[in-house]
Amino acid sequence: xxxxxxxxxxxxxxxxxxxxxxxxxxxxxxxxxxxxxxxxxxxxxxxxxxxxxxxxxxxxxxxxxxxxxxxxxxxxxxxxxxxxxxxxxxxxxxxxxxxxxxxxxxxxxxxxxxxxxxxxxxxxxxxxxxxxxxxxxxxxxxxxxxxxxxxxxxxxxxxxxxxxxxxxxxxxxxxxxxxxxxxxxxxxxxxxxxxxxxxxxxxxxxxxxxxxxxxxxxxxxxxxxxxxxxxxxxxxxxxxxxxxxxxxxxxxxxxxxxxxxxxxxxxxxxxxxxxxxxxxxxxxxxxxxxxxxxxxxxxxxxxxxxxxxxxxxxxxxxxxxxxxxxxxxxxxxxxxxxxxxxx
Numbered sequence: 001x002x003x004x005x006x007x008x009x010x011x012x013x014x015x016x017x018x019x020x021x022x023x024x025x026x027x028x029x030x031x032x033x034x035x036x037x038x039x040x041x042x043x044x045x046x047x048x049x050x051x052x053x054x055x056x057x058x059x060x061x062x063x064x065x066x067x068x069x070x071x072x073x074x075x076x077x078x079x080x081x082x083x084x085x086x087x088x089x090x091x092x093x094x095x096x097x098x099x100x101x102x103x104x105x106x107x108x109x110x111x112x113x114x115x116x117x118x119x120x121x122x123x124x125x126x127x128x129x130x131x132x133x134x135x136x137x138x139x140x141x142x143x144x145x146x147x148x149x150x151x152x153x154x155x156x157x158x159x160x161x162x163x164x165x166x167x168x169x170x171x172x173x174x175x176x177x178x179x180x181x182x183x184x185x186x187x188x189x190x191x192x193x194x195x196x197x198x199x200x201x202x203x204x205x206x207x208x209x210x211x212x213x214x215x216x217x218x219x220x221x222x223x224x225x226x227x228x229x230x231x232x233x234x235x236x237x238x239x240x241x242x243x244x245x246x247x248x249x250x251x252x253x254x255x256x257x258x259x260x261x262x263x264x265x266x267x268x269x270x271x272x273x274x275x276x277x278x279x280x281x282x283x284x285x286x287x288x289x290x291x292x293x294x295x296x297x298x299x300x301x302x303x304x305x306x307x308x309x310x311x312x313x314x315x316x317x318x319x320x321x322x323x324x325x326x327x328x329x330x331x332x333x334x335x336x337x338x339x340x341x342x343x
Contacts, residue, residue: 001323002315007340008046009034011326015049018333019056020063025088032087032118037316040307041175043184044119046316047191050325051116052085054257061085061115067092075104078243081114083260089114090265094123094134097269101132105274110243111265116254121175121304124162127269128173131278134162135268139239139247140254143183145219147229150206152219153248155263156183157235164272166282170289171301178232179220183255186212186220191321239264315342 003011009030016026029052037045055061062083071078077096081089093109100107117123120136127134140155156177163172177183181200189196189212201215202208209215222228240247245264253261272281289299318326318341330337 001318001320001341001343003046003318003341004315005034005038005312008037008316011337011340012046012049014335015053015326015330015333015337018330018335019053021056021085022063025085028091029085029087032091032122035122036119038308038311039119039121039175039304040311041119041121041182041184042316043182043188046318046326047188047322048116048118048184050322050329051255051257053329055115058258060253060257060260067114069096075100075106075108077109079109079111079114081111083113083115086115086117086261090117090123090136090267091126093265094126094136094267094269097267098127098130098132101127101269101271101274102130105271107267107269107271109267110245111267112243112245113260113262114265115261116263117265119175120158120160121162121173123267124160124173124175128162128164131164131272131282133164133270133272134160135270136160137235137239137266137268139236139245139251139263140183141251141256141263142249143216143220143255144179144222144229144232145202145206146233147222147226150202150204150219154229154232154236155251155254156220157232157239158182159231159235163285164278164282165285165289167286167289170286170299171305172285172289172299173304174300175304176223178222178228178235180223180228181220183216183220186215187255190216192319193321239266242266 012030013026067081067089070080079093097107097109124134124136139157142152143156144154156179158177160175195210196212201220203214203218236247243264246262251263253259272278
């Protein structure tokens with residue numbers, strides 16, 4: 001079974017509005033989720049959508065009220081998301097960071113009391129399409145044990161960097177967890193009843209496992225051994241205490257919809273015009289990309305472009321378990337969503 005990108009966007013918007021989400025927020029959430037599926041991040045696409053509906057039902061995603069700016073300077077701001085949709089809050093925060101960078105050269109915005117926001121690359125791209133460099137750092141509820149330990153104390157703590165370019169054939173972005181895989185991969189494998197690859201996770205006793213449930217109860221391994229762990233450690237602090245969010249065992253709600261989300265985000269936008277100059281920067285970016293391609297090298301972002309082309313042509317696969325979840329959640333609001341799907 002599959003669904004086209006256009007139908008996925010319409011399905012998400014219809015279901016969110018039926019659950020009481022405001023139109024403008026529903027539009028943003030749908031845009032981010034479909035962007036995840038387009039780029040091949042199925043763990044943060046439609047497969048993650050039921051988590052958001054459960055959060056609405058549990059009251060951990062608030063439908064009323066709005067985010068607020070608690071502190072602000074010319075180049076910085078601190079935002080309290082007031083437990084609104086993470087997608088909505090982070091789009092607004094990145095818009096603010098871009099505005100500050102356009103005026104000051106840099107814009108740095110911290111977020112706390114928000115929610116899971118899908119793929120980080122969507123927000124970094126909001127800067128790069130405006131000829132600025134976008135960087136997004138977040139922490140998540142514990143999924144990774146410290147190097148040498150057994151108990152999960154750090155999140156998968158992703159980082160995204162998106163770089164502007166003048167070449168329409170280039171999309172330059174790295175969007176990655178500091179763990180060897182995102183937690184969503186284990187959640188997806190658990191939903192599908194499939195094992196995870198060897199070397200991805202440990203069980204609660206610190207032993208290697210291919211059982212996604214055991215991996216979720218234990219810990220996911222860092223990428224690159226100590227180096228991945230060290231980055232996760234640093235991001236835990238930059239996206240936690242620095243922005244008045246939790247860190248370590250106090251972080252919750254990024255994968256558990258029935259508890260309030262306590263993670264944080266740090267958004268950094270750099271305006272090349274205030275440094276080497278935008279034209280000069282992009283000239284050398286594209287020159288460097290050409291050098292890499294002449295050596296048959298791969299550019300961070302190439303895989304996403306390939307996935308976008310495949311998805312636009314073939315649609316998004318929807319497994320039986322996910323289809324059943326979506327159907328049941330739609331039926332609770334009297335919706336019939338079967339026309340959105342194709343066999």
